[in-house]
Amino acid sequence: MGDPPPNPDSPSQPTSSRRNSQLSERWRSQEQPRPQPTVPYEVQQTPPDAQIPRSSQEVVSSQTNLRGWSQRASLTQNENLMFQAEEAQLGGIEYSSLNTGFPSEIQPQPYLSEGRFQVTRDASLMLQQLQQGEGNLFQQLEAAYQEPGANLLGQFTMYQRDLQFGQSAEHGPYLRDDPALQFSPSELGFMPFSMEMPEPEPRELAVQNAKAYLLQTSVNCDLSLYEHLVNLLTKILNQRPENPLFLLESLNRTTQWEWFHPKLDTLRDDPEMQPIYEMAERQKALFGGSGGGEGEQEMEEEVAETAVPNIMEKAFYFEQAGVGLGSDESFRIFMALKQLVEQQPILTCRFWGKILGLSRSYLVAEVEFREGEEEGEEEEMEEMMEGGDVMETHGEEEGEEEEKIPDVIPKPTWKPPPAIPKEESRSGANKYLYFVCNEPGQPWARLPHVTPIQIVQARKIKKFFTGYLDAPVISYPPFPGNEANYLRAQIARISAATQISPLGFYQFGEEEGDEEEEGGAGRDSYEENPDFDGIPVLELVDSMANWVHHTQHILPQGRCTWVNPLQKTEEEEELGEEEEKADEGMEEVEQEVGPPLLTPLSEDAEIMHMSPWTARLSCSLSPQYSVAVVRSNLWPGACAYASGKKFENIYIGWGHKYSPENFNPPLPAPIQQEYPSGPEIMEMSDPTVEEEQALKAAQEQVLAASEEEEEDEDEDEDEDQDD
Amino acid sequence: MDAESLLLSLELASGSGQGLSPDRRASLLTSLTLVKRDYRFDRVLFWGRILGLVADYYIAQGLSEDQLAPRKTLYRWRRRPEEMATQTSVVKGRFMGDPSHEYEHTEVQKVNEGEKVFEEEVVVQIKEETRLVSVIDQIDKAVAIVPRGALFKTPFGSINVNRTFEGLSLSEAKKLSSYFHFKEPVELKNKTLLEKADMDPSLDFMDSLEHDIPKGSWSIQMERGNALVVLRSLLWPGLTFYHTPRTKNYGYIYVGTGEKNIDLPFML
Numbered sequence: 001m002g003d004p005p006p007n008p009d010s011p012s013q014p015t016s017s018r019r020n021s022q023l024s025e026r027w028r029s030q031e032q033p034r035p036q037p038t039v040p041y042e043v044q045q046t047p048p049d050a051q052i053p054r055s056s057q058e059v060v061s062s063q064t065n066l067r068g069w070s071q072r073a074s075l076t077q078n079e080n081l082m083f084q085a086e087e088a089q090l091g092g093i094e095y096s097s098l099n100t101g102f103p104s105e106i107q108p109q110p111y112l113s114e115g116r117f118q119v120t121r122d123a124s125l126m127l128q129q130l131q132q133g134e135g136n137l138f139q140q141l142e143a144a145y146q147e148p149g150a151n152l153l154g155q156f157t158m159y160q161r162d163l164q165f166g167q168s169a170e171h172g173p174y175l176r177d178d179p180a181l182q183f184s185p186s187e188l189g190f191m192p193f194s195m196e197m198p199e200p201e202p203r204e205l206a207v208q209n210a211k212a213y214l215l216q217t218s219v220n221c222d223l224s225l226y227e228h229l230v231n232l233l234t235k236i237l238n239q240r241p242e243n244p245l246f247l248l249e250s251l252n253r254t255t256q257w258e259w260f261h262p263k264l265d266t267l268r269d270d271p272e273m274q275p276i277y278e279m280a281e282r283q284k285a286l287f288g289g290s291g292g293g294e295g296e297q298e299m300e301e302e303v304a305e306t307a308v309p310n311i312m313e314k315a316f317y318f319e320q321a322g323v324g325l326g327s328d329e330s331f332r333i334f335m336a337l338k339q340l341v342e343q344q345p346i347l348t349c350r351f352w353g354k355i356l357g358l359s360r361s362y363l364v365a366e367v368e369f370r371e372g373e374e375e376g377e378e379e380e381m382e383e384m385m386e387g388g389d390v391m392e393t394h395g396e397e398e399g400e401e402e403e404k405i406p407d408v409i410p411k412p413t414w415k416p417p418p419a420i421p422k423e424e425s426r427s428g429a430n431k432y433l434y435f436v437c438n439e440p441g442q443p444w445a446r447l448p449h450v451t452p453i454q455i456v457q458a459r460k461i462k463k464f465f466t467g468y469l470d471a472p473v474i475s476y477p478p479f480p481g482n483e484a485n486y487l488r489a490q491i492a493r494i495s496a497a498t499q500i501s502p503l504g505f506y507q508f509g510e511e512e513g514d515e516e517e518e519g520g521a522g523r524d525s526y527e528e529n530p531d532f533d534g535i536p537v538l539e540l541v542d543s544m545a546n547w548v549h550h551t552q553h554i555l556p557q558g559r560c561t562w563v564n565p566l567q568k569t570e571e572e573e574e575l576g577e578e579e580e581k582a583d584e585g586m587e588e589v590e591q592e593v594g595p596p597l598l599t600p601l602s603e604d605a606e607i608m609h610m611s612p613w614t615a616r617l618s619c620s621l622s623p624q625y626s627v628a629v630v631r632s633n634l635w636p637g638a639c640a641y642a643s644g645k646k647f648e649n650i651y652i653g654w655g656h657k658y659s660p661e662n663f664n665p666p667l668p669a670p671i672q673q674e675y676p677s678g679p680e681i682m683e684m685s686d687p688t689v690e691e692e693q694a695l696k697a698a699q700e701q702v703l704a705a706s707e708e709e710e711e712d713e714d715e716d717e718d719e720d721q722d723d
Numbered sequence: 724m725d726a727e728s729l730l731l732s733l734e735l736a737s738g739s740g741q742g743l744s745p746d747r748r749a750s751l752l753t754s755l756t757l758v759k760r761d762y763r764f765d766r767v768l769f770w771g772r773i774l775g776l777v778a779d780y781y782i783a784q785g786l787s788e789d790q791l792a793p794r795k796t797l798y799r800w801r802r803r804p805e806e807m808a809t810q811t812s813v814v815k816g817r818f819m820g821d822p823s824h825e826y827e828h829t830e831v832q833k834v835n836e837g838e839k840v841f842e843e844e845v846v847v848q849i850k851e852e853t854r855l856v857s858v859i860d861q862i863d864k865a866v867a868i869v870p871r872g873a874l875f876k877t878p879f880g881s882i883n884v885n886r887t888f889e890g891l892s893l894s895e896a897k898k899l900s901s902y903f904h905f906k907e908p909v910e911l912k913n914k915t916l917l918e919k920a921d922m923d924p925s926l927d928f929m930d931s932l933e934h935d936i937p938k939g940s941w942s943i944q945m946e947r948g949n950a951l952v953v954l955r956s957l958l959w960p961g962l963t964f965y966h967t968p969r970t971k972n973y974g975y976i977y978v979g980t981g982e983k984n985i986d987l988p989f990m991l
Contacts (some may be wrong), residue, residue, distance in 0.1 A: 076918060167763065253887070276893075279948030322744040329947070351969035354740060355956065358942045361738075439948065464957065464990045467944075614776055619746045633776070636980060652740025656990075663986035 133636040178415065223259055282441040286335040307341045307367075308334070314351070314648045320618040321629040323639045325354065331442035337365055340435060340444050346368045352434065352495075353637075353651035355487065360438045360467025364491060367433050372688045421563060428552060428560035429455065429492045436487070438467065445469060447488040452558025454481055458489035462656055462663050464623040476665055476692050490655045492554065498638035499649050500601060500630065502540060505532050506550050508598070525598060527551060534644045540628035541615045547630060547640075553594035560594075573708065607634060608660045634658055724974030726755035726767040726783075732965070732974045738946045738953055739963040741978035743772070747781075755783060766884070771962075771977030775818035782859060782977075792916040818851065818981050858981045866956040868932060868964050870973050871895075876928045888971050896952040896968040897943060903929035910934060939991050954976070957991075960984050 181269070214226040232255045241247050315330035324330065333351060341349055344367070352364040435444040462474040469484040479486055506526040540546050552560035595603060604612045612634045619626040632638040637653020687695070724732035729752055743751065748773055751769060753834075759767045764785030773780040877883045895901045910930045914922075932941055940958045943950065956962040961979020966972065984990075 042728065256763050275945075276949040279950075281950055319742070320744050322742055322747065324737065324742060325740060326734050356739065356942075357944075358939075358957075360944060361946075439946075441948070462986055464942075595781075610776060614774075618744055621746060631774075657981075663989050665989060677894060 009043075059377075094495060098485065223256075228256065228259070231259065247320070249486060279439070279441065283332060286332065286339060286441050307346045308338050309350055311337065311351055313646075314650075315648070317627055317641050317643060317648065318639070318650060320627050321639060321641050322618070323629075323650065325652070329440070333363060336363070336437065336440035336444075343444070344435075347371070351650070352491070353653075355465060355490070355651070355655045356653065357465035357467035362436045362438065362465065362467070362487065363440065365435045365444070366495075367435060369433060394398070421452075429554055429558075431551075432492055432495075434488060436469070445484075447484055448704060450485070450488045450492045454479070454485050454489045455492060455554060455558040456556075458486060458493065460666055467653060476668070487655070493657070494635050494638060494651055494655070496549075496551050496554045496560075498632045498640075498651065499549065499633050500547045500640050501647055501649075502532075502535050502642045503546045503548050503549045503600065503646075504535070505530055505647065506548070517669055532645060535642070536627045537617065537626060538623065540630075540642055541617055544604075544611070544613055544615065547601045547613075547642075548598045549595075549601070550598060553599075555594050558570075604634075607658070610660075724769055724976055726752070726759065726769055728974070729755070729769060731972065732769075732976070733964045735951060735967065735972065736953075736974070736976050738944075738951075739955065739961075739978070741875050741961070751781065758783060768974075768978065770859070771979075773818055773858070773977070773981040774979065780818070780855060807986070816948065818855065834874045839892045847981065855981075860926075861961065861983070862959050862977055862981075863980045864904075864906050864976075866959050866962045867975060868954065869905045869929075870966055871901045871903055871931075872926055873931075873971075873973060877925075882928075890954075890969045890971050890973075891966065893949075893968050896966060897945070899932040899935075899943065901942060902954065902964070903927075904932065905929070937988055937991065940987060957987055958984055 001582060036487055042360055084550055132322070210344045211226070214229075215224045230250060235255055236244050236251060240252075244251070290683060311330055311334035312327075315324055318324040319327070325333070337351060340346070346367045347370045348368045349365045352366040355362045355364060430449045435448040436447060439442045457479050460477055461473070461479060463473055463475055464489060465483060465485065469482070471482065473479040473483055473485040481489075505528065507529040508526055535546050555562060557563070606612060610633060612632065614629075614631045614633060617623055617627050618628045620631050627641045627643040630640045630642075634656050634657060635651070635653070637655075638649070638651045640649045641647065724736070730748065733748065736742070755767050756768060757766065758764070762785050764787065766786040768784045768786065770782040770784045773782065791986070823907065870888075870891050873885055873888045876882050891901050896965050906929070908928060908930045909930070935941065938958065942955045942957060944953050944955070946953050952966050952968060954964040956964075959977070962975060962977045964973070964975040966974075
């Protein structure tokens with residue numbers, strides 16, 4: 001902004017007083033609030049009364065006034081007819097000269113309520129006035145929005161230059177064919193003064209261009225600058241805040257925001273918040289259900305033990321250990337478990353933990369059904385599986401029979417390794433049943449029992465969980481099952497490895513059989529020790545021998561109890577004799593043995609010279625009240641606490657084992673041997689044409705030779721007969 | 724996460740399971756305030772916790788006015804040395820918990836003596852402190868994130884906290900492109916002109932998470948019934964970023980073993 005030469009004060013002051021009177025008059029004449037864009041030389045119209053005295057003070061020197069204008073221009077952020085001229089060009093204002101014509105002309109104008117026309121009309125007026133004043137020097141005002149409207153500015157510059165030199169050039173590029181910008185001269189209001197209007201078209205065109213530029217909608221949205229300014233000024237004038245200058249920034253922002261975020265209908269819901277409300281409704285049902293049934297069951301609950309554990313107490317202890325989900329989340333889990341207990345016939349229930357997934361996470365509950373409540377679903381599933389298998393074998397046999405007739409296809413000698421039968425429910429790895437849900441409030445889904453082959457394969461792969469139970473697990477070696485099976489297998493592994501309790505809490509029952517039973521590697525059941533007194537916390541932390549595993553170790557076979565896969569079952573005996581012989585050729589498999597139940601943790605194998613467990617006191621500052629915390633290094637995320645007679649395990653993590661080495665996927669299997677070649681399947685090359693012809697020729701020769709012989713013999717016989 | 728909103732932040736980040744015990748929280752609150760006063764930081768972030776075998780490290784970071792200026796990291800409130808050790812990538816395994824512990828790593832180096840080439844085994848000793856430093860640095864460069872709009876860049880180049888940040892909307896919060904790496908941008912110049920035209924230079928001055936390699940190394944989830952968006956890094960498991968949409972609560976915390984998940988491509 002160039003500094004204009006200071007104008008003589010004297011002419012400006014009387015004009016200022018005149019302007020002030022002008023202002024007040026005009027202010028009173030305003031009946032309706034309307035957006036009024038700031039126009040140079042008419043700045044005084046727009047600001048409220050409070051600013052008028054200020055403006056009058058600023059009128060003292062044109063320089064300050066210029067500043068004031070620019071301030072106001074930037075403050076009210078109005079697009080006026082900003083003539084952004086290059087500094088080199090323009091000098092200062094001749095405010096006084098311009099002002100002379102100013103008041104008288106403006107007064108008689110009736111103000112229309114529409115701001116749009118106002119702008120153009122005022123602008124054209126002003127331009128006319130400018131035209132009047134000799135030696136037009138336009139003030140430089142900084143546009144509030146520094147829009148890169150280079151073209152227009154350039155045009156304006158040109159225009160001003162032209163005006164300055166009094167030339168009237170044709171401005172071709174201004175021509176716009178926009179009917180929206182046309183306004184009928186009749187609405188303009190009257191110009192009682194007869195002004196020369198030399199070449200109004202270029203000026204009008206310039207004005208139209210300026211307005212078109214303002215009305216230009218931004219690329220990202222439908223809002224144009226013009227509309228936004230209209231909104232903003234309407235808002236200001238409606239609300240008449242105390243100090244709009246200071247509030248301008250926030251007003252601007254809120255106006256913009258409101259344009260894009262219309263206030264909610266009372267009838268329609270905000271679409272974005274919909275899922276949140278739904279979830280909240282569902283969770284409310286959690287709390288509501290318990291509240292509703294409370295009155296009826298109150299008496300019963302006091303008497304009977306509920307299967308739901310005291311989650312809040314355990315959450316408190318875990319929080320001391322620095323592990324946990326937050327107290328309100330824990331409460332919601334508590335409510336969800338309660339819901340589960342009500343829905344299913346459950347004897348005992350425990351919150352196992354949380355497994356994080358890519359899109360969603362799993363909350364896992366470990367339950368035990370009541371006696372006799374066998375899972376009907378499981379049996380149905382098994383039957384379906386077996387039925388499918390039977391069908392397949394039938395199909396194969398039929399196919400073989402058909403094929404035996406025309407040709408014998410050599411049968412492959414490869415047989416799949418015998419499937420290891422899965423463990424029965426309530427034993428081994430399938431001792432407990434697991435339910436999962438994604439969030440408390442959502443229905444619980446049951447996980448199927450785990451089969452040994454699934455555990456074996458799960459040991460070989462490492463995949464993130466996606467959060468959807470039916471997602472396929474794509475891996476090599478191929479995992480037999482979908483994500484639900486993989487999840488169940490990992491849960492089984494984690495449980496077997498990290499469920500621990502203080503030494504002495506559990507003890508073996510007294511009615512166990514011998515340890516050397518076939519297929520058994522120790523006892524597989526335990527019971528609570530009623531005489532357990534609790535181990536001091538310091539001792540628990542010091543030595544790992546004070547903790548024991550209370551879940552069975554899973555053998556490499558995938559089961560907890562060993563099963564010899566070579567044992568012939570009834571199905572296998574139905575096969576042909578040949579295959580039995582093949583069976584006998586297989587090697588003897590050794591029995592797999594694992595550490596027995598209730599093994600202390602000190603016996604656990606080390607990971608790369610690192611102890612597999614880390615024990616701490618929860619709070620070193622107050623050891624007398626703290627809790628012993630043991631974290632697993634093998635399965636990061638598994639944690640257990642013990643304090644007095646209470647203990648608990650939990651797992652919160654991604655569900656993968658820790659391995660200091662990188663994960664190496666197994667190599668693909670070696671290529672199987674081809675069938676040994678023999679004469680039956682040896683490929684022979686077809687005879688070529690020459691060979692065939694040669695053969696044919698040879699055969700014909702032989703034929704011909706034999707015919708000749710026959711003829712000779714006939715002739716001989718004939719000759720003999722003749723004699 | 725900001726030290727001022729530590730309690731709320733810990734509550735919001737608790738979905739990953741690891742948090743702080745109440746006594747730790749209390750001591751942290753006081754010590755973070757003292758750190759802010761002593762070191763004259765503008766903002767103090769509680770960076771997280773690295774679990775070691777014997778003890779854990781509690782890490783805090785102090786920021787000056789300019790948010791992207793190099794941060795000072797403190798562990799257990801001792802200022803860590805500034806030098807970056809790139810050799811520490813050879814050290815694998817868990818942290819011990821003792822900063823003076825030394826890892827020994829034998830390298831086979833080729834030593835030229837005259838015309839012969841020997842292969843000698845050189846035992847390189849790396850202190851755990853330097854390893855800690857470089858791990859924190861790596862984690863910061865790789866996975867420290869902020870939502871779009873939380874920081875803005877003034878025309879002079881300095882980066883400030885945006886006090887008018889109202890939070891991401893729900894639809895924005897589920898997209899990876901609404902989150903930026905909290906470090907100097909690397910990929911900005913590789914963007915096409917079309918993309919650059921849409922960017923706002925005062926807000927989009929950092930790399931977004933969209934183009935992270937490998938693709939899918941971030942897991943976005945809504946928790947608490949869609950009222951909280953949580954991003955977890957799969958490359959450095961243990962880093963959790965949380966944000967409540969439509970509010971200005973956000974932050975990240977790292978609680979983990981300080982090891983990179985190199986098996987990530989197999990696991991996706």
